[in-house]
Structure formats: structure tokens, C-alpha cells
Amino acid sequence: MKKFILFILKTIIIIIVLAVLLDYAYTSVYLQSNNRNKVDYVYNSKNRNYDVVILGSSRANNHFVSEMFEDKGFRTFNYGMSGGHLFEASLLLKLMIERKYEIKNLILEADLNLSNDHQAEGVSAKFLPYIHNSETIRKHFESEEDFNELYYIPFYRYIKFDAKIGFREIYKTAKGEATSSLDNLGYYPLQKHKKGNMKNNIVNLKPLVHNKYYQEIKSLCKKNNINFIAVMTPMCENVVGMNYFEKVKKAYPEIHNYENVVVENKYFSSCGHMNDTGAKIFTARIINDFFKK
Amino acid sequence: MFFNSLAFAIFLPIVFVLYWFVCNKNKTTQNTLLIIASYYFYSCWDWRFLFLLVFSTFLDYYTGIRIEKSKKDSGRKFWFWLSITVNLGFLALFKYFNFFAVSFSELMRGIGLKSSPFLLDVVLPVGISFYTFHGLSYVIDIYYKRIKAEYNFVDYSLFVSYFPLLVAGPIERATHLLPEIKVKREFDLQKAKEGVYQIIWGLVKKVVIADTCATYANAIFDNYTSMNSFSLILGAVYFAFQIYGDFSGYSDIALGVSKLFGLDLLRNFNYPYFSRDIAEFWRRWHISLSSWFRDYLYIPLGGSKGGMWMKIRNTFIIFLVSGFWHGANWTYVVWGGINALYFLPLLLRKSNRNNMDIVVLDWSWDSVKVVGNILLTFLLSCLAWVFFRAKTIADAVLYLKQMFTNAQFSSQYLANERYNYELILMIVLFVFVEWNNRTKEEPISEGKTMLKMALAILAIIAFGTYSDYKEFIYFQF
Numbered sequence: 001m002k003k004f005i006l007f008i009l010k011t012i013i014i015i016i017v018l019a020v021l022l023d024y025a026y027t028s029v030y031l032q033s034n035n036r037n038k039v040d041y042v043y044n045s046k047n048r049n050y051d052v053v054i055l056g057s058s059r060a061n062n063h064f065v066s067e068m069f070e071d072k073g074f075r076t077f078n079y080g081m082s083g084g085h086l087f088e089a090s091l092l093l094k095l096m097i098e099r100k101y102e103i104k105n106l107i108l109e110a111d112l113n114l115s116n117d118h119q120a121e122g123v124s125a126k127f128l129p130y131i132h133n134s135e136t137i138r139k140h141f142e143s144e145e146d147f148n149e150l151y152y153i154p155f156y157r158y159i160k161f162d163a164k165i166g167f168r169e170i171y172k173t174a175k176g177e178a179t180s181s182l183d184n185l186g187y188y189p190l191q192k193h194k195k196g197n198m199k200n201n202i203v204n205l206k207p208l209v210h211n212k213y214y215q216e217i218k219s220l221c222k223k224n225n226i227n228f229i230a231v232m233t234p235m236c237e238n239v240v241g242m243n244y245f246e247k248v249k250k251a252y253p254e255i256h257n258y259e260n261v262v263v264e265n266k267y268f269s270s271c272g273h274m275n276d277t278g279a280k281i282f283t284a285r286i287i288n289d290f291f292k293k
Numbered sequence: 294m295f296f297n298s299l300a301f302a303i304f305l306p307i308v309f310v311l312y313w314f315v316c317n318k319n320k321t322t323q324n325t326l327l328i329i330a331s332y333y334f335y336s337c338w339d340w341r342f343l344f345l346l347v348f349s350t351f352l353d354y355y356t357g358i359r360i361e362k363s364k365k366d367s368g369r370k371f372w373f374w375l376s377i378t379v380n381l382g383f384l385a386l387f388k389y390f391n392f393f394a395v396s397f398s399e400l401m402r403g404i405g406l407k408s409s410p411f412l413l414d415v416v417l418p419v420g421i422s423f424y425t426f427h428g429l430s431y432v433i434d435i436y437y438k439r440i441k442a443e444y445n446f447v448d449y450s451l452f453v454s455y456f457p458l459l460v461a462g463p464i465e466r467a468t469h470l471l472p473e474i475k476v477k478r479e480f481d482l483q484k485a486k487e488g489v490y491q492i493i494w495g496l497v498k499k500v501v502i503a504d505t506c507a508t509y510a511n512a513i514f515d516n517y518t519s520m521n522s523f524s525l526i527l528g529a530v531y532f533a534f535q536i537y538g539d540f541s542g543y544s545d546i547a548l549g550v551s552k553l554f555g556l557d558l559l560r561n562f563n564y565p566y567f568s569r570d571i572a573e574f575w576r577r578w579h580i581s582l583s584s585w586f587r588d589y590l591y592i593p594l595g596g597s598k599g600g601m602w603m604k605i606r607n608t609f610i611i612f613l614v615s616g617f618w619h620g621a622n623w624t625y626v627v628w629g630g631i632n633a634l635y636f637l638p639l640l641l642r643k644s645n646r647n648n649m650d651i652v653v654l655d656w657s658w659d660s661v662k663v664v665g666n667i668l669l670t671f672l673l674s675c676l677a678w679v680f681f682r683a684k685t686i687a688d689a690v691l692y693l694k695q696m697f698t699n700a701q702f703s704s705q706y707l708a709n710e711r712y713n714y715e716l717i718l719m720i721v722l723f724v725f726v727e728w729n730n731r732t733k734e735e736p737i738s739e740g741k742t743m744l745k746m747a748l749a750i751l752a753i754i755a756f757g758t759y760s761d762y763k764e765f766i767y768f769q770f
Contacts, residue, residue, distance in 0.1 A: 001313065004485050011489065014747050022755055155754060163760045
């Protein structure tokens with residue numbers, strides 16, 4: 001039995017050593033990457049200057065046409081992340097400030113994402129390779145339930161989120177294969193979908209009265225002299241529970257309500273996401289209202 | 294509690310330590326601990342079905358004794374049929390009732406009669422097909438006087454509910470497992486080490502091969518109408534490896550875990566994709582079920598004794614029943630039927646027992662023929678798997694039609710944001726490893742074990758699929 005216990009101990013040591021080595025190798029690769037997604041694009045960068053930075057979820061990513069801002073002479077990048085919550089938007093802004101980005105205006109898409117202040121695991125996973133290298137990221141994740149496992153167990157984060165930061169992603173990162181997420185200055189245009197879902201029910205959504213990460217973004221902007229513009233972006237006409245936007249307006253009067261700027265279904269790819277044509281109409285309106293020279 | 298879960302990783306060492314350090318006085322304490330552990334393991338799914346398991350155990354234990362004690366033939370028959378009826382009744386009720394009700398209703402509608410089926414709102418108790426078959430084989434063996442009834446309830450309960458085999462087999466025989474249970478187990482270092490190797494290899498099969506293949510197979514099968522021939526061929530191949538990795542991986546873990554407790558279970562898989570014909574395939578795939586049907590259905594039906602017609606009839610019966618055993622859906626029945634059809638030429642040519650030896654290759658023309666036969670057998674099994682995987686027979690037929698008529702063999706980007714060809718290298722590597730170790734139960738033991746174990750662990754950690762978690766397929770059966 002003693003021999004068997006020794007054998008099991010050896011096996012456990014092999015597992016730990018492999019986990020530590022793999023963790024080191026994966027992290028080293030991610031530390032060199034800056035063309036796979038918006039997180040590594042920011043993390044592995046130095047100071048950049050922007051007139052306009054856009055943050056939010058896919059409803060920012062698919063709705064703000066960066067090139068239209070550029071055409072008006074504003075250096076712009078759309079950092080909206082599909083599936084992301086304000087948790088990730090706030091962390092991305094912190095990393096930008098840490099890297100001494102000079103940002104004049106920040107447009108935050110703040111509407112449906114105000115209903116929660118948790119991480120969106122699929123998106124937040126992109127920050128995890130850097131958790132041991134960045135105090136900012138570590139602190140941001142500290143209040144999350146699974147922080148101890150993610151931080152202290154070597155390689156656990158790469159196992160838990162293998163679809164996002166696992167072997168396949170590390171292979172493509174090591175190869176230097178770029179994705180399309182940085183094309184069009186971060187804006188991702190959608191096409192009109194014949195089968196797109198043009199109905200939505202948001203009756204059960206309730207905006208948090210004090211969304212921790214919304215407040216965090218707001219105060220970061222104030223502290224760093226960034227002009228903060230928060231907007232609600234359009235949804236299609238067949239939405240049940242539209243008073244959600246009124247509730248947001250009541251809780252956060254400073255957020256500009258642009259929900260009904262574009263309503264017709266022909267401008268939408270799905271109910272919550274405008275197509276390229278709709279996005280251009282919406283962006284033109286935003287530029288006109290906030291950036292008219 | 295799944296074998297590849299954190300809960301099991303905590304459960305197993307606790308039971309192991311208690312088994313060898315606390316309860317190792319005699320076989321009764323060892324068996325009692327294993328029963329408690331097994332009942333806890335089972336109740337982790339749904340404690341309510343524990344009553345069903347205990348009832349089924351008690352029924353077969355009691356009827357077994359009554360069959361043996363009955364002096365009159367009528368008494369023996371009564372207790373025998375009582376056990377068979379109740380066991381199969383439970384299976385029919387939980388597994389097949391809704392299927393028959395819906396099928397009957399569809400039949401009525403087909404002939405123009407209105408019918409709305411009465412359906413039971415019940416969950417299929419996990420492992421019911423497996424432990425029912427344990428009990429049935431035991432009672433049948435006593436009835437035919439092949440074995441003596443077991444009078445020790447603890448020993449018998451462990452035979453039925455032993456946790457490594459409780460939910461997905463292998464389907465054990467009383468003649469094999471009970472004698473092992475009836476003696477005190479002494480710790481055997483070599484056996485325990487082999488157990489660990491087998492558990493690790495089972496995990497490679499499950500999380501690296503099966504779960505990764507599942508991601509691609511699902512993306513292809515769920516969108517087969519928009520897939521080209523190349524994707525559909527790959528989809529069938531990926532599913533073939535998914536189901537093999539999933540089920541044989543589970544069996545490997547079960548066998549490995551059992552070895553840690555000093556008990557050998559029946560081998561369930563013997564590299565089936567290296568078979569040279571379908572008959573050999575069925576001697577190597579889910580061996581415990583195939584042999585169960587052979588011994589308790591095929592042979593009682595007359596086996597191969599009544600001439601060619603009887604042989605063919607009996608072969609079709611066991612394949613159709615085997616298909617139906619897998620699930621209450623016509624797709625499984627068709628899958629069984631297709632395998633029976635594959636068997637037919639072998640029966641007619643009386644060549645179904647030609648390939649009984651281990652495959653050996655050299656640089657001769659015969660070896661080329663052998664490789665060709667292996668590939669053909671694999672191809673045939675892949676075509677049959679399409680029916681096993683598809684939701685309906687119509688889906689399977691359309692899948693195959695599209696596969697043969699589309700005639701486009703380019704790469705395709707799948708719904709899971711991956712290219713269809715991405716797993717080919719992994720599968721080739723897996724086949725290479727299995728081929729080179731086909732004379733052993735798993736590839737880690739014998740020579741450079743630490744290095745091979747480290748590589749297997751590396752594969753599990755680095756290449757496993759975890760975030761898109763998939764249950765073991767055979768749990769649903």
C-alpha cells in the first residue's frame with residue numbers, strides 16, 4: 001500500500017508540474033498577442049490617443065460605425081464586445097487608463113446591460129490569461145465567486161474556459177492568426193437576416209438602481225477628464241416590456257435615450273441588433289447630437 | 294455524480310481509504326462499505342429511484358431463492374416468471390410506455406382515427422437497463438440451474454448495485470462477479486496501478502476524444518441540410534469516435550475504479566474499429582451486452598441449430614431487440630436492423646466466425662486486404678451510426694442522401710465557429726496509439742509508464758473539452 005500511495009503522490013506531482021508548465025506557456029503566448037480580440041489589443045499596447053472610445057456590449061459593437069466618426073475627424077475605436085456586460089467594459093477602461101490612453105470622449109452603451117453587475121464569463125475569460133500579471137485585473141475579479149480557483153489553481157482558468165482561451169485559441173494566437181474583431185476600427189456590421197428574431201420580451205429585465213460597474217466607469221471618466229456620454233441604443237418595434245427604458249431613464253437621468261431613433265424592422269438584423277444601414281442612421285444621429293463641429 | 298466530475302474525484306479517494314484502511318477486516322465489511330458508497334453514488338442522481346433499485350434487488354434475491362427451493366416445476370416457473378414480468382414491467386413502464394403510446398396514437402391517426410396519447414410524466418431512472426439485465430441474468434441462470442441462488446443479501450446487493458457498473462455497465466454476470474465478491478479482497482499493487490492507468494486512459498477517451506468530437510458532430514448533425522458531402526462524412530466519423538470514446542471511456546474508468554477495490558469487471562470493448570467484419574465488430578463492441586443477448590436470447594431462441602433460416606431469424610431478433618434496448622425510438626430499431634443486414638452475407642457464407650484472432654499486419658497482399666476489410670467495416674458502422682445519432686429516421690435518410698449526392702468536398706466553417714476538418718489529425722493520432730496497443734487493455738501500462746502517463750495527463754489537461762460539458766451518452770439508456 002505504501003508503494004501505491006507513493007505512486008499516487010508521483011501522479012499528483014506530475015499533474016501539478018504539468019499544470020504549472022502549461023499555465024506558464026499559455027500565459028507567455030497571450031502576453032505577446034495583440035490581434036485576436038479587443039482585450040489583448042488593449043492589454044499588450046502602450047498609450048493611444050482617441051477622440052472617441054466606444055464601450056458596451058454587442059449593442060455597442062454593432063451600432064456605432066467608427067469610420068463615420070473618423071470621417072468627421074474624430075480618432076475613434078469601437079471597443080464594444082459582443083456578449084459583454086459592464087463588468088468587462090469597466091475593466092477594459094481601467095486597462096486603457098493604466099496604459100495612459102488619452103481619451104477625450106467615451107460613449108457607453110448603457111441599457112439592457114444595466115440589469116446586472118456580474119461578469120459575462122465568455123467575454124471576461126479573455127482577461128484571465130493576464131490575471132497574474134496585472135494587479136488591475138486581479139482586483140477586478142477579486143469579488144467574483146470563483147476567484148480563488150481561477151487565481152490559485154494553476155491552469156484552471158484555461159480548463160474552465162477552454163473554448164475561449166484553451167488549446168485551439170493558443171494555437172491560433174501562437175500562429176499570429178488575426179481575427180476580424182479589430183477590423184472596421186472595432187465596429188462589426190451586421191446584415192439583414194431573413195430568419196432574424198424580430199420579437200423580444202424584456203418584461204423580466206429590471207435595471208439595477210446602482211449598477212456598480214456603471215458607476216465605476218462614470219467616476220473613472222470624471223477622474224481622468226473624459227467626457228462621458230451614456231446612451232440607450234435602439235431595439236426593434238416588436239419588443240414587449242419597453243417601459244424598461246423609461247425605468248433606466250428614471251434611475252439614471254444622465255443616460256440619453258436613443259431607443260426609438262430607429263424602429264423599423266428593415267433596419268434590424270435581429271430585434272436587439274441593427275443591421276449596417278440602421279447602425280449608420282443611428283451613428284449619424286449621435287454624431288449630429290454630440291459631435292457637431 | 295459523473296466519473297469525470299470533481300465530486301467523483303473527492304468521492305473515490307474517500308471510499309478507497311475507508312475500504313482499505315477502515316473496513317478491511319473481512320469481506321462483509323468491505324461489501325457493506327461498497328453498498329453504502331454505491332447507494333450514495335446512485336442517490337446523487339435522484340434519491341427517489343433508490344427505492345426502485347432496492348426493490349429490484351430484493352425481488353431478484355427473493356425470487357432466486359424461491360426458484361431454487363421450489364420442489365415442483367410449477368413453483369419454479371411461477372417465481373421465475375414473476376421476476377421476469379416485474380423486471381421487464383419496470384423497464385417497459387419507465388422506458389417504453391410513452392414511446393408505445395405515441396406510436397399507437399400515430400398509427401391511429403394514420404388510419405384516420407382521432408387519438409391523443411396518454412403519456413406518463415416520469416424521468417427514466419438512470420441505469421435501469423443495466424441493473425435490470427444484471428438481475429435478469431441472475432434469475433435466468435438459477436432457473437436453468439447454471440448457478441446456485443445467493444443467500445447472502447449483502448453480497449447479492451453488491452452484485453446488482455456496485456457503483457462502477459451501476460449506471461452504464463458493463464453488464465455483469467453472477468457467474469463472474471459473485472465469486473469475486475464472496476471472498477475478502479487483498480490489496481494488489483499491480484492491479485491498483487493498472488486501475489489508475491485505465492482510469493486515465495478512459496478520461497483521455499472521454500474528455501479529449503469523445504467530448505471534442507461531440508462539438509463538431511453536433512454542429513454538423515444539427516445543421517446537416519447546409520453541409521456538403523465532406524462535412525457529412527466527417528460528421529459521421531466524428532460521431533463514430535464520439536460514441537466510442539464516450540462509452541468505452543466510461544467502461545475503462547469503471548474497470549479501472551473497480552480494480553482499485555480488487556474486483557475485476559468484464560471487459561466491454563476490444564478495439565472494435567479494428568474489426569475485419571461486422572461479426573467481429575460485435576464481438577468487440579459493448580461485449581457484455583452482445584454476449585448477454587447471445588446467452589439469454591439468441592441461444593434460447595434456438596441459436597444456429599435450426600438451419601439457416603432460424604439463424605437469420607434469430608440474428609435479426611437480437612439486433613432489433615438490441616437496438617430497442619438502446620432507446621425508445623425507431624432510429625435505434627433501424628440501427629439494429631441495419632447491423633443485422635450487414636450480418637446477413639456473413640451468415641449466408643458461414644463466415645461470421647472467420648476473424649477470431651488478433652489483427653497482424655505485414656508487407657504482404659493479405660495485409661492490404663485486411664486493411665481494406667477494416668476500413669470497409671468502419672465505413673459500414675459509420676453509416677449505421679447516422680441512424681443512431683439522428684433525431685428521426687427521415688433525418689438520417691436525408692443526411693445520407695445529402696452525403697452521397699452533394700459531391701462537394703471543400704472545407705466548411707461550422708456553426709461552432711470551427712472548420713470541419715480540424716479534428717482529423719487528432720483522430721489519426723488516437724487511432725495510431727490504439728493500433729499500437731491493441732493487444733493490451735490500455736496503452737499506458739508496460740514500459741515507460743510514467744512518461745506515457747504524463748503524456749496522457751497532458752492530453753487531458755491541455756486538449757480536453759470542459760466548457761461545453763457533455764454527459765456520458767449511455768446514461769440515457
